[in-house]
Amino acid sequence: MDKNPFNLDYFIGYINQVLPQYVKIHFPSSILLKTFTFKGERLNGGLVGTFVVIEGEKFGFIGKILELSLPEKERLELSEKSFQNKEFHPTGKIEILLSFDLFEPSKIDKGLNSLPTIGAKVFVCTSDFIKDYFKSFGVKKEQIGLAPLIDLGCLTYDKSALVEISQQAMFGRHCAVVGTTGGGKSYTTSRLIEGIVSNKGKAILIDATGEYSSHDPKDYANTLILSVNSYFPYSKLTLGDLFVLFRPSGQVQQPILIEAIKSLKIAHCLLRDKKDYITTEAGNTVTYKINTKLGEKDLIIENGCIKKQGNAIAPFKMAYFKYVDEVEDITKSEFDINNLSRQIINECYYDNGDVWATKQDERNFSNSTSLLMRINNILNDDSFKKMFGFKIVGSEVDIVSELNTFLANDKKFLLRIGFEKVPFNFQAREILANSIGKYLLNQSRNGNFKAKPVVLFVDEAHQFLNKNVKDEYFEMTELNSFDSIAKECRKYGLFLCIATQMPRDIPTGTLSQIGTFIVHRLINHFDKEAIANASSSANKNSLDFLPILGSGEAILMGVDFPMPVILKINKPNILPDSATPQF
Numbered sequence: 001m002d003k004n005p006f007n008l009d010y011f012i013g014y015i016n017q018v019l020p021q022y023v024k025i026h027f028p029s030s031i032l033l034k035t036f037t038f039k040g041e042r043l044n045g046g047l048v049g050t051f052v053v054i055e056g057e058k059f060g061f062i063g064k065i066l067e068l069s070l071p072e073k074e075r076l077e078l079s080e081k082s083f084q085n086k087e088f089h090p091t092g093k094i095e096i097l098l099s100f101d102l103f104e105p106s107k108i109d110k111g112l113n114s115l116p117t118i119g120a121k122v123f124v125c126t127s128d129f130i131k132d133y134f135k136s137f138g139v140k141k142e143q144i145g146l147a148p149l150i151d152l153g154c155l156t157y158d159k160s161a162l163v164e165i166s167q168q169a170m171f172g173r174h175c176a177v178v179g180t181t182g183g184g185k186s187y188t189t190s191r192l193i194e195g196i197v198s199n200k201g202k203a204i205l206i207d208a209t210g211e212y213s214s215h216d217p218k219d220y221a222n223t224l225i226l227s228v229n230s231y232f233p234y235s236k237l238t239l240g241d242l243f244v245l246f247r248p249s250g251q252v253q254q255p256i257l258i259e260a261i262k263s264l265k266i267a268h269c270l271l272r273d274k275k276d277y278i279t280t281e282a283g284n285t286v287t288y289k290i291n292t293k294l295g296e297k298d299l300i301i302e303n304g305c306i307k308k309q310g311n312a313i314a315p316f317k318m319a320y321f322k323y324v325d326e327v328e329d330i331t332k333s334e335f336d337i338n339n340l341s342r343q344i345i346n347e348c349y350y351d352n353g354d355v356w357a358t359k360q361d362e363r364n365f366s367n368s369t370s371l372l373m374r375i376n377n378i379l380n381d382d383s384f385k386k387m388f389g390f391k392i393v394g395s396e397v398d399i400v401s402e403l404n405t406f407l408a409n410d411k412k413f414l415l416r417i418g419f420e421k422v423p424f425n426f427q428a429r430e431i432l433a434n435s436i437g438k439y440l441l442n443q444s445r446n447g448n449f450k451a452k453p454v455v456l457f458v459d460e461a462h463q464f465l466n467k468n469v470k471d472e473y474f475e476m477t478e479l480n481s482f483d484s485i486a487k488e489c490r491k492y493g494l495f496l497c498i499a500t501q502m503p504r505d506i507p508t509g510t511l512s513q514i515g516t517f518i519v520h521r522l523i524n525h526f527d528k529e530a531i532a533n534a535s536s537s538a539n540k541n542s543l544d545f546l547p548i549l550g551s552g553e554a555i556l557m558g559v560d561f562p563m564p565v566i567l568k569i570n571k572p573n574i575l576p577d578s579a580t581p582q583f
Contacts, residue, residue: 005053005060005105010123015054015116016091022066023054023094023115025122030088033068047157049545049566051125052094054116059099059109061116062125062133062563067093094122097563105129106136106144108562127161134162138169138560150195153569156553163567167199169560171455173515174486175497176506178531182580183520184552186211189457189499190572196455197221197413204403204440206433208460210420211576218414218574222406225418230399231389232435234337239330244431244479246374253371256364260343262327263306264335266316267343269323270301290315294354304339308346310358331442337390341375344368383423387432400439407454430479433464437481440494444485449493458482461498462505486513503530516558518569521549542566 012032017024027033048068054061070078074088096115101107139147147166155161170192177192179185190212196203197220205212216223224230237245239261248254270277270288278289288299292314299315300307306316320327326334348365350357378384385391389398399417406415417436422429440456443449458464465482485496487509498514500506504526511534522528528543535557542555542564549555552571557564 005125005129006055006121006123010053010126011121012052012124013092013122015118015120015122018115018118020115021095023063023096025052025065025092025094027090027092030090033090050157051097051130051155053123053125053129054094054096055121055123056099056102056114056116058102059114060102060105061096061099062130063094063096064563065092066095106132108133108136127155127158130155131161131163133562134565135164135166137165137562138172139166143168148199148201150192150199151570152191152195152556153552153567156566156568159568163556163565165556167195167201169558170195170516171453171495171497173490173559174495174513175455175516175518175558176503176511176514177497177499177518177520178501178503178522178527179520179554180501180523180527182551183501183522183549184554184569185499185501185520186459186576186578187552187572188518188520188554188569189459189497190574190576191569192497193414193457194572194574200413202407202452202454203414203457204406204454205414205416205457206436206459206464207416207418207420208429208463210418211578212416212459213418213420214574214577215414215416220412221414221416222402222412223416223418224397224399224402225421226399226432227383227386227421227423228418229395230397230402230417231387231392232399232432234388234390235333235335236400236439237333237388237431237435238438239333241431241435242333245378245426245428246371248371252367256344256347256368257371259347260340261333261335262320263308263316263347264304264337264339264343265327266319266323267301267304267306267339268335269326270299270319271304288315288319290318292318303342304336305343305346308349308356309360310356312355313351314354338379340379341372344372344375378426384426384428387422387428399436403436403439407448407452430464433458434479434481437464437485441481441485441489444489444492444494447492451493453493453495455495455497456485457497457499459499461500462502465498465506465510480507483507483510486510503527503534506530508533514558515560517556519546519555519557520553521551522546 013025013027015023016026048065050065052063052065054063068090069092070088070090099109099114135149136144147168149164150167150170152163152165154163177185177188193203193205215221226232242261243254246257248257271286274286280287284303286301288301289296290299294314297312297315299319300311345365348361348368350361379390386396389396403415406412419429419433422432482496485494498506503511504524511530514534517531517535519531522531528546532543542557545555545566552569553566554569555564555566
């Protein structure tokens with residue numbers, strides 16, 4: 001780092017007014033505003049957005065030019081001829097971003113304990129001086145020079161001022177890439193993924209549309225395309241996930257569905273432990289001899305379902321108490337889901353104390369009709385069979401097993417989970433993404449990512465985060481696994497990076513946990529407000545640049561960044577398929 005940023009060759013003006021929010025600069029001559037070249041470096045003397053260095057008594061300051069103007073009298077005299085031949089004395093407004101120790105410039109202070117004095121000299125900030133600050137953002141003193149860096153791009157007004165940010169600062173408090181369509185959001189996400197891969201870190205990408213499929217044939221990446229070559233095993237779905245999938249009405253259908261699931265779990269355990277019982281088999285029927293207080297009683301499993309019509313209740317209760325931990329575990333669905341409809345029908349018999357009634361309860365059966373239709377529609381849908389593994393017909397792989405294999409593989413650094421073939425009906429996409437997030441959440445709680453942190457990228461995050469499921473019969477359920485990851489997984493080594501064009505649709509609780517923002521062009525007022533409310537370092541002066549940012553330009557700001565940085569993101573080596581089709 002340049003030990004003396006206050007070189008008179010870079011001088012442009014003096015401070016003539018000091019306010020708590022900003023300071024004003026006086027340019028002794030309009031010539032100082034012009035672009036010049038010094039020591040092979042092209043410097044902008046006075047462009048809005050340019051960084052400057054201010055010399056103080058004990059501290060130096062880095063600021064950004066926000067505004068330039070001419071005094072009223074000189075403004076009236078301005079013409080093309082006079083501007084070339086006459087001296088003008090422009091003024092400007094500078095936002096103070098951070099202060100640094102005069103004798104140890106690498107020691108910076110985000111809080112402004114002091115301000116420049118009137119008459120303090122202002123200098124153009126060179127690229128060599130400013131770019132070293134970027135590398136140290138968010139890095140502990142003992143880690144400076146050792147922390148892995150991501151080469152993001154360069155300053156918008158100075159291509160020689162490289163912006164290299166430590167991976168720790170970028171993802172250590174979660175990250176969000178936001179911007180309207182065409183602003184460069186996808187390129188930035190791809191650039192971040194490349195940075196992690198180059199540092200041999202682990203990244204998992206939930207790809208909503210398949211635009212990152214260009215990473216597929218690479219030796220560093222694995223690809224799972226849901227509903228094509230992989231499935232999320234329904235046995236890993238929670239009871240809440242099944243409720244969202246089948247939408248049972250609260251007062252009538254939910255109790256029957258819960259009882260049917262419990263019965264199928266008991267059937268699963270009994271069939272698994274068949275050797276531990278005295279059984280009789282005839283066709284698709286297995287009869288178990290169960291010892292009860294009333295003596296030995298039969299429990300019948302017919303076509304994988306527990307038969308209740310006219311049978312004794314005691315053996316069922318004995319089996320329930322034996323397997324109660326598995327039966328009541330709502331985090332797993334270890335049973336044959338293809339038998340669910342038949343088991344619901346078997347549940348439609350009254351409990352008469354010792355035995356189930358022989359005659360079906362027509363009212364319960366009638367109330368369950370719509371639930372049975374929904375279950376049959378989903379279980380017989382080819383897409384759902386492939387997505388959740390209801391029926392494995394080819395070489396589809398279990399995504400949970402593949403996740404574990406990827407995390408254990410030291411030569412694979414990116415796992416792309418493609419959602420491009422997942423349909424939108426029954427909110428399957430939201431349930432799938434939430435289930436994957438929930439699995440990773442539980443893995444992180446078990447401490448599996450502390451030794452080797454993982455960054456979870458969620459593209460088009462507004463499609464997945466905190467979606468509510470509700471209809472006229474089904475009580476509202478929140479799909480909030482990503483919200484939980486944002487709130488608690490930083491200390492476990494699982495970091496979230498969301499990419500969205502609509503930050504206003506991201507839950508406030510999730511957005512408030514994001515520590516780093518890369519914000520491309522935003523026009524919508526509510527989107528800008530969402531970012532302003534979520535980012536501690538966002539301020540009106542920085543956000544004013546959002547509507548005028550060009551493609552690929554962005555504002556980088558966050559908790560670990562003492563000042564917001566406007567930069568041009570470098571084009572990634574592997575381009576996402578996000579180009580607009582031509583008419």
